[in-house]
Amino acid sequence: MHSLKNIIIKLFISFIFFSVFAVTNAYAQNKITSVRIWPSPESTRVVFDLKDKPDYSYFVLKKPLRLVVDLKNTSQKVSLPTVTKEHQLIKKVRFSKPKKKGWTRLVFEILEPVKPVIFSLAPTGPKKDRLVVDLFAINKKPQKSIVAKNRDMSGNRDVVIAIDAGHGGEDPGSIGPSGMYEKKITLQISKRLAKLINNEKGMRAVMPRTGDYHVKLNTRTVRARKHKADFFISIHADAFTTPQPRGASVWVLSLRRANSEIGKLIEDSEKHSDLLGGAASVLKDTQNEKYLVQAVLDMKMDHSMKTGSEIALSVVNELKKVTKMHKTKPQYASLAVLKSPDIPSILVETGFISNPAEEKLLKSTSHQNKLAKAVFKSVKAHFRNNPPEDSYFAKIKPSTPESHQVKSGDSLSVLAQRYGVTVYKLKQVNRLKSNTLFIGQNLTIPRS
Helix, strand or coil, X not given: CHHHHHHHHHHHHHHHHHHHHHHHHHHCCEEEEEEEEEECCCEEEEEEEECCCCCEEEEEECCCCEEEEEEXXXXXXXXXXXXXXXXXXEEEEEEECCCCCCCEEEEEEECCCEEEEEEEECCECCECCEEEEEEEECCCCCCCCCCCCCCCCCCCECEEEEEEECCECXXXXXXXXCCCEHHHHHHHHHHHHHXXXXXXXXXXXXXXXXXXXXXXXXXHHHHHHHCCCCEEEEEEEECCCCCCCCCEEEEEECHHHHHHHHHHHHHCHHHXXXXXXXXXXXXXCCCCHHHHHHHHHHHHHHHHHHHHHHHXXXXXXHHCCCCCECCCCCEEXXXXXXXXXXXXXXXXXXXXXXXXXXXXXXXXXXXXXXXXHHHHHHHHHHHHHCCCCCEHHHHCCCCCCCEEECCCCCCHHHHHHHHCCCHHHHHHHCCCCCCCCCCCCEEECCCC
């Protein structure tokens, strides 16, 4: 009887303990561990890192404009970041009196009408649960994506090069041994490349990302298309799980990805006008529209892949002169930023940020300039020798010499890259049956 009484007492004490624990846990079972905020010209993103999956709700208040977010059963013991002047949509993020005990209420003081998009993200890799608050401007006109000089008013248009700085905002990309973020390296190199392009008469640079903010992969090519880009260059820095690998590489779209993307685009009739230009209105509502669209897209993709491969080879040869190469030939891959059929494109991995020596190089101004100049030289040479018909480059006298005397070290591939022509054209014009050249031999350089 005595032992039964003891058991009952112990059970009662355990019940009281777990009841108190459950109540306490219900009021503070989650916790905000950090807050990050990223501004962009047309939106602001705020990311809350949490201990567990967030249970949230939100609403908008007017006069003054505010977005209120309630986090259920969440502790608010965290410092909120100060909103700087570069933020054009929000004035402040602050705590307010919660709806219920143990909850957290966040208030965003908004400067102009916005469209809020709020969602949670499950843990991935080192990142735990997150709540993402995206605020998109409603009335703001999209800002120009860069660094662009004025067009030539004579009607001879510039060759437009889109330069995509990889990653950005809450997406740092790879992180080097010293803590350097890939997103910072890519933006620095991209801006140096843009400056070289904008200083060249007849060329103009546009950048989908000009600051430390996130831009969706699909949005990057959409922004390039809005500027009617002739070529798209995505700048990245490679990484590996061990520090040994190093060297640059250049990537172009794989045939498998190209065929897959064409299939998707054929079915998406809303995109036909963007991708086909004036041809879209001619093909619309015709009996064989689908097949004609496929034929036009196939031709566009063939042109894009051919141009991308030619420039990629040239960039590889130029990069060899200024840095170690991880891959000595262009590589083919299924990469999202290279999928546009109407804009030839390449992705340049400038080096391995995970390699301590190469990370140090990638951080240096002089090395960044060398990389930018190598890419610029290749792109410029291609478009000087293969200019769009309505461009300034098409109106000026080609700088390509009519002949070349073979010197030591020359080869067909080297000369093709130097003068922006193909090996096939060199052999065809000079009636060469082999790839062998002789010192002193005179070659005719075909003009595009």
